[in-house]
Amino acid sequence: MIQAVTSCFQFKRCTTHLLEFIAADKPMVGDALADPSDEKLAHFVRTTAALKIEYRCAQGPSPRVFELALAQLRALNRIAEWESGWVVYPLYTCARQLVQMAAALDARTERAAEAAQCGDLATEDHLTQCGRAVHMSLNLCLKDRDPAASNKRHGAYYFALLLFRTYARLGAHSLVTNMVKVLESRAQDLPPVERAFGERRALTVTYCYYLGRYHACRRADYEKGFRWLNTALLTCHRDHTRHHQLILTYLVPVAFLARRWYPKHHVIAAWPPPQDPAAIHYAALVAALRSGDLGLYDRELVRMQLPLLRRGLYLPLSHLRPYILLRLVKAVWRLSGGSSQLPIRIIAAALAYSTSATPDAGGERLLDHTECLLANLIARGYVKGYLSHGNRVLVVSRTEPFPRLVRSETAA
Amino acid sequence: MSDKPATPTKHALEDEDEFEDFPVDSWPSTETLKAYKEGDSCLWEEDWDDVEVEDDFTKELKKELESNK
Numbered sequence: 001m002i003q004a005v006t007s008c009f010q011f012k013r014c015t016t017h018l019l020e021f022i023a024a025d026k027p028m029v030g031d032a033l034a035d036p037s038d039e040k041l042a043h044f045v046r047t048t049a050a051l052k053i054e055y056r057c058a059q060g061p062s063p064r065v066f067e068l069a070l071a072q073l074r075a076l077n078r079i080a081e082w083e084s085g086w087v088v089y090p091l092y093t094c095a096r097q098l099v100q101m102a103a104a105l106d107a108r109t110e111r112a113a114e115a116a117q118c119g120d121l122a123t124e125d126h127l128t129q130c131g132r133a134v135h136m137s138l139n140l141c142l143k144d145r146d147p148a149a150s151n152k153r154h155g156a157y158y159f160a161l162l163l164f165r166t167y168a169r170l171g172a173h174s175l176v177t178n179m180v181k182v183l184e185s186r187a188q189d190l191p192p193v194e195r196a197f198g199e200r201r202a203l204t205v206t207y208c209y210y211l212g213r214y215h216a217c218r219r220a221d222y223e224k225g226f227r228w229l230n231t232a233l234l235t236c237h238r239d240h241t242r243h244h245q246l247i248l249t250y251l252v253p254v255a256f257l258a259r260r261w262y263p264k265h266h267v268i269a270a271w272p273p274p275q276d277p278a279a280i281h282y283a284a285l286v287a288a289l290r291s292g293d294l295g296l297y298d299r300e301l302v303r304m305q306l307p308l309l310r311r312g313l314y315l316p317l318s319h320l321r322p323y324i325l326l327r328l329v330k331a332v333w334r335l336s337g338g339s340s341q342l343p344i345r346i347i348a349a350a351l352a353y354s355t356s357a358t359p360d361a362g363g364e365r366l367l368d369h370t371e372c373l374l375a376n377l378i379a380r381g382y383v384k385g386y387l388s389h390g391n392r393v394l395v396v397s398r399t400e401p402f403p404r405l406v407r408s409e410t411a412a
Numbered sequence: 413m414s415d416k417p418a419t420p421t422k423h424a425l426e427d428e429d430e431f432e433d434f435p436v437d438s439w440p441s442t443e444t445l446k447a448y449k450e451g452d453s454c455l456w457e458e459d460w461d462d463v464e465v466e467d468d469f470t471k472e473l474k475k476e477l478e479s480n481k
Contacts, residue, residue, distance in 0.1 A: 165431070199438040199439075199440070200437045200438050201437075201438060201439055201441075201444065202433070202434035202436065202437045202438070202439075203437060205434070206431055206433075206434075209431055210431070233445060233455075234444060234445050234446035234449075235444050235445075235446065236444065236445050237434070237439050237443055237444065237445070238443060238444065238445045238447075238448040238449075239443075240434065242432070243431070243432075243434070244445065246431060255456060256460075259456075259458075260458075260460045260461070261456040261457065261458055261460075262456065262457050262460060263455060263456060263457070264454070264455060264456065264457055267455050267456075287467070289460070290460075290463055290465050290467075291465045291467050291469045291470055292469075293469040296469070331470060331473060332473075332477065334464065335470075335473065335474050335477055336477065345480070346477060346480060346481075349476060349477065349480040350473060350476065350477060353472075353473060353476045354469070354473070402461075404461045405460070405461060406458050406459070406460050406461045408458055
């Protein structure tokens with residue numbers, strides 16, 4: 001086995017021998033007598049051998065196993081600095097193993113801490129330590145100045161993907177922001193994401209999912225969010241329905257905000273019926289988007305409040321409200337015969353009806369509130385017209401009262 | 413998850429869905445959703461500008477508006 005591993009480094013290629021050697025749960029085949037002559041490689045081989053033994057003794061991840069896996073990644077990082085692009089995948093495999101162990105250990109510590117009712121963890125958690133080592137891997141890829149096509153700069157995406165996952169678990173949003181900024185500033189030196197991952201589409205999907213979520217939920221940049229999440233969805237394997245649903249949880253609101261697209265019935269109808277009454281399910285929301293039922297939308301937002309907040313989706317979803325209001329105004333305009341003059345009183349009645357608000361006596365406040373909402377729609381360019389406050393009338397354009405807002409892919 | 417009363421934890425408002433690892437890293441482009449659904453048109457409706465629904469809400473709204481004339 002050692003011979004096969006050494007020859008990978010000699011001939012600059014990654015084989016299954018090397019990947020199995022890195023894996024802590026795969027037993028060592030043969031002996032470790034043939035220590036490689038290169039000191040850095042010998043250190044990596046010795047650390048990995050010790051990791052395998054410890055893993056077998058502990059029968060899974062333990063703090064000691066984690067330390068050895070961390071030492072293994074650091075050892076491989078030192079070697080990788082001088083290697084070309086071939087080293088990216090074995091290094092990624094090594095780092096992924098470490099992230100998985102750290103996540104498992106931290107989840108265990110957290111459960112124990114919860115059971116013991118104690119406060120903050122006394123020691124630095126495994127994910128934080130692991131994040132630093134993986135960040136080294138990311139940096140050594142980014143720093144590669146080799147002009148040849150065989151450089152390892154594409155590896156930046158591989159480690160960014162692992163860090164997205166690590167930082168998400170840590171809730172370290174500022175670290176994600178920094179990382180995305182660095183990657184964006186180096187974009188001209190990096191290949192496109194889909195080329196960097198090639199046939200490894202699982203990695204393209206995961207990377208695009210996290211990046212899309214970042215742009216949509218952290219930056220409220222729905223256009224970028226849409227592009228990344230849509231690429232994630234379309235690149236996903238057709239049978240991985242659980243992943244489709246996770247991506248669509250973000251993509252459904254973002255597709256509407258970016259393009260005014262909403263999912264066809266079968267797309268969300270196929271979701272398994274939620275056990276939890278607060279689970280995210282968009283069928284009613286989509287119905288509200290189509291009909292302008294503002295009350296239904298408000299109730300859905302309250303119902304799903306906590307899961308939406310947890311996912312950073314509450315803000316994007318609250319940005320849907322003006323569109324539903326617009327839908328309602330348009331319905332009122334249509335039901336009143338499409339006249340260019342709409343009494344505010346009528347729109348206010350529809351608003352009160354849909355939100356089950358009781359129109360207060362005299363209705364002056366409700367009329368003012370309605371005018372205010374309409375003024376916002378006009379300012380956004382969703383309604384073409386003006387408010388005649390004195391007459392309490394909304395006057396809309398005869399030719400195009402409601403400019404088209406759907407963006408088809410070709411026009412985008 | 414557990415039947416204990418919920419206690420606020422450090423992750424109370426953080427990411428819940430772990431984007432699980434896929435069983436395999438690679439699959440051919442012919443097995444992607446894009447190849448299967450032939451792109452966006454099978455997933456999304458683009459008729460929001462023109463859609464006119466006649467659901468219960470709209471019918472009730474119509475009655476409400478008539479009573480307000």
